[in-house]
Amino acid sequence: LDITASKMAYVTVDGKAYDPDATYDLNGEVVIKVVSEDGLTVKTYTLTSIVDDSFSDVSESKWYFEEVMKAANLGWINGVGNGRFEPEGVMTRGDFALIVARVMRYDETQYPQSAFPDVPTDSYYSAAIAFCNEQGYLDGDNNGNFNPEAPITREEMAKIICNASEVEQVTDPTSPYADDDTIAEWAKGYVYGCQAAEIMMGNEEANTFDARSNATRAEAAAVLVRAFA
Numbered sequence: 001l002d003i004t005a006s007k008m009a010y011v012t013v014d015g016k017a018y019d020p021d022a023t024y025d026l027n028g029e030v031v032i033k034v035v036s037e038d039g040l041t042v043k044t045y046t047l048t049s050i051v052d053d054s055f056s057d058v059s060e061s062k063w064y065f066e067e068v069m070k071a072a073n074l075g076w077i078n079g080v081g082n083g084r085f086e087p088e089g090v091m092t093r094g095d096f097a098l099i100v101a102r103v104m105r106y107d108e109t110q111y112p113q114s115a116f117p118d119v120p121t122d123s124y125y126s127a128a129i130a131f132c133n134e135q136g137y138l139d140g141d142n143n144g145n146f147n148p149e150a151p152i153t154r155e156e157m158a159k160i161i162c163n164a165s166e167v168e169q170v171t172d173p174t175s176p177y178a179d180d181d182t183i184a185e186w187a188k189g190y191v192y193g194c195q196a197a198e199i200m201m202g203n204e205e206a207n208t209f210d211a212r213s214n215a216t217r218a219e220a221a222a223v224l225v226r227a228f229a
Contacts, residue, residue: 056083118146
């Protein structure tokens with residue numbers, strides 16, 4: 001679709017006037033509407049982008065292959081450039097909030113103000129964090145900050161996933177993890193809720209959850225697919 005050729009028509013992209021110099025987010029469906037000069041003819045197109053069949057660093061032999069590719073093709077999570085996904089890379093709190101907001105189809109324009117003092121309003125994840133905070137999916141630390149660039153831990157991710165997907169907390173698990181004493185008290189209901197829902201299973205061989213470990217990008221993609229796809 002060459003919308004630049006429609007010089008005598010009025011073109012909108014996701015409800016806003018088309019700007020040939022603008023950059024558009026293709027992580028979700030993009031709705032393009034073309035109205036003829038006389039206003040009598042209206043054509044609406046829905047553009048859906050699909051990522052490449054694979055990332056160079058995501059092997060089909062890896063446990064996370066299908067879930068990473070599904071999350072990418074759904075537009076929930078992007079690669080890091082040059083055909084790479086960086087599956088073992090650390091997922092930050094800000095980026096995870098952004099992904100969850102995409103999954104929940106938030107409207108970025110509805111959140112012009114930051115929800116936390118350490119999240120710049122002009123940052124790419126500010127609106128997503130504000131949305132997730134308003135919905136009760138996440139909160140800040142004891143000082144009222146969100147720490148968007150800090151790695152998200154597995155227990156923090158469990159809390160957000162439970163809240164966003166409305167998975168019930170489990171306070172009396174039938175199969176406690178061997179490292180249960182390392183899970184924060186505030187997190188245990190969420191961790192075992194994710195276990196019961198088979199969203200986050202931990203290390204099954206060692207029966208550990210590794211609650212304080214930083215979640216990887218592959219793990220983030222996997223739990224999102226299990227919870228929402």
